[in-house]
Amino acid sequence: MQSLAAIAVAVLATVTLQAPAHAAGQPPTSTKFVDITGSGGVDLKANVVAPTTAGKHPAIVFPSSWGLNDLEYIAQANTLAGRGYVVVSYTPRGWWASGGEIDTAGPQDLADLSAIIDWTIANTAADPARIGAAGVSYGAGISLLGSAFDKRIRAVVMMSGWTDLVYSLYGDNTRHQQSAGLLSLAATLLGHPGADLSGKLADFNADRNVEQVQAWARVRSAGTYLDAINANRPAIMIANAWGDSFFPPDQLVDFFGRLTTPKRLELRPGDHAIAEFTGILGLPNDAWTSLYRWFDTYLAGVDTGIGAEPAVQLQPLNAGAERYPDWAALNTATRRYGLGAIRWLDGTGLLGGAPSTGWSKTLPADLDTVANGGVVLLTNGVGAFTGRQPQIWLPAVDRLRAGVWASERPPAPTKIRGIAKVHLNLTGTAAHGTVVAYLYDLDSLGNAKLITHAPVTWLGPAGGSRTVDVNLSATAYDVPAGHSLTLVVDTADPLYYDENTLGGSVTIAAGSYVDVPIR
The missing domain is CATH 2.60.120.260 (Galactose-binding domain-like)
Structure with missing residues (x-):
């Protein structure tokens, strides 16, 4: 299933690249494919879509999702570049043609994210004071984790991501079989899992070395670094689905409540990455519209009004949209x-x-x-x-x-x-x-x-x-x-x-x- 999705995105990206890179009334943009050196000299495949207008621009870095590559965001990169952003999308280590082994949002992945930001500042018209990170699923988790370790990340949009990987794997002491199985299948077919990930997945499936697997997962959980995120004060928007079978939304509630940064939580019907899927295809999408407004406010300096809106935005399963100042008000x-x-x-x-x-x-x-x-x-x-x-x-x-x-x-x-x-x-x-x-x-x-x-x-x-x-x-x-x-x-x-x-x-x-x- 992951592999079919990857092929579909790649085909879509090819079609998109043949289309005009900007909409009517928007400034022209340029697209190029680059290799960026990550932590330890690992080669990371990436693409850059940027405005051709003069001056410095806010920039957004997109790590691709689990099983996908840097072409995943090409439609949205064109849209965002037309809105004045430098957009750098990259394939994390261990996936597709990028080098190294899958680090599962671990320390090497976070070092890679910082290396991507270094490259973006040095090689594009990005404004170093206006850097954002965003993504869906795996890219979402890397983006949020990165904001704990790189103070240059001033805004984050996390779509269908996680804050507690231990809960995602072992919620209420119960191992999640189907979701972990799909993650393992995608890694085998489309990536280079290496001994670390393969060993942890084998231990998880065999229900052994639980403490070691949970310690490994804790290192890869944004909740572990909440104090650092609060200290860095990036503006954080979280979007998820009520029925997310990979990262159930309960884990987000406590994390969101303890965030002291500018913040927003959006929950919609659907499953993992489904609520954002039409936006990946370049079609109108509520989650991506919120992303535009979030980055416009906190990176581009355009007051869209989103910061003054109630922080919790809900689409109930069978009722009209609702807004609340915080989770407790639900x-x-x-x-x-x-x-x-x-x-x-x-x-x-x-x-x-x-x-x-x-x-x-x-x-x-x-x-x-x-x-x-x-x-x-x-x-x-x-x-x-x-x-x-x-x-x-x-x-x-x-x-x-x-x-x-x-x-x-x-x-x-x-x-x-x-x-x-x-x-x-x-x-x-x-x-x-x-x-x-x-x-x-x-x-x-x-x-x-x-x-x-x-x-x-x-x-x-x-x-x-x-x-x-x-x-x-x-x-x-x-x-x-x-x-x-x-x-x-x-x-x-x-x-x-x-x-x-x-x-x-x-x-x-x-x-x-x-x-x-x-x-």
């Missing part, structure tokens, strides 16, 4: 939905009210149901274009394999904004185990639309009682009047590795509940 209350006893007649319990007592529900371990998070990139990605959430028919959920709890049907909509939290009391568990919780919008015909979900894994002593708490992926969704908020819990999902033992069981006990942020 919701006004938290509503607790207690899990009740399972009814014999329909195999469903009541979701709502205080947590009830005197019941339990036993689930067989490591057996899936039709309730799942879908396929990485595709399931939530399609929703970004169709406006429709992933859907199942709830009666098809096997009650012998899953616990199902449905709320009463209120006469008014329930507006969920933020991060819902599931608290489960478990008894008689194995030492290691996994459950996956799904929150659905259930209509009167049994159609259930997925609102949010997350897995949680415990690693501890066998037997006895334990509690597990899981933050579901952040969301903004309006449950229509007359619909039922529904929780499904099972023990397997193709998106994730689980720690269950086939033939074992997990028992959910009384006192369990879901806390839902409501506006």
